[in-house]
Amino acid sequence: MPDKVTLYTYFRSSCSARLRIALHLKNIPFTPIFVNLLRDEQSSPANRTINPSGTVPTLLITQGSDTVTITQSLAALEYLEEAFPDNGPSLLPSSPQDRALVRTLAQIIACDVQPVTNLRILKRVAPLGADRAAWSKDLIEDGLRAYETIAVKSAGRFSVGDQITMADVCLVPAVWGAERVGVDLSGFPVVDRIMKNLEQEEAVRKGHWQTQPDTPEDLRAK
DSSP states (O other), X not given: OOSEEEEEEOTTOHHHHHHHHHHXXXXXXXXXXXXXXXXXXXXXXXXXXXXXXXOSOEEEEEETTEEEEEOSHHHXXXXXXXXXXXXXXXXXXXXXXXXXXXXXXXXXXXXXXXXXXXXXXXXXXXXXXXXXXXXXXXXXXXXXXXXXXXXXXXXSSSSSBTSOOHHHXXXXXXXXXXXXXXXXXGGOHHHHHHHHHHTTXXXXXXXXXXXXXXXXXXXXXX
């Protein structure tokens, strides 16, 4: 168990949510530091000092006199799995084939779905005259369609079999974002079923954007 874990996070950041869920799954306590994206705090000198990309999340793991700083969520998920394999469930299956499948699904979310929901990207789309929500919705659906096509062959209770993996940790906040722009999950029955199972997990409930300390009062779960 690390001596201290710090997570720079924002309640509605899907990449931050991946790490919140994973840390809860791994039963690793962490201290959140809140970075308000709507106030552009991610671009502040203080945040850029630890995260040159000017984004969230940033994960800091302190053990003794050493601190590991990770500024990309997939790299952080891999680190948590490799550094703390005995904490909570494994986020990667045992076979190389299934590991590749999990990573494929996770990268569909990270590369094809999440970027079109990123505030920095959406700000650049708006001046082009596009409807930001409609533009995001179409591209999110393309990504979920690819995820569905693969998961239909691999899914059990979750995306790959019956154990929560890195793919599921990435899928959950992506679906939250998809629902926000009006994606109808009935068009993705496998994803919809997986999500219903995931939403019963305590770690997912703890990581939900509506339950974070920095969630505005009017958006909190009632």
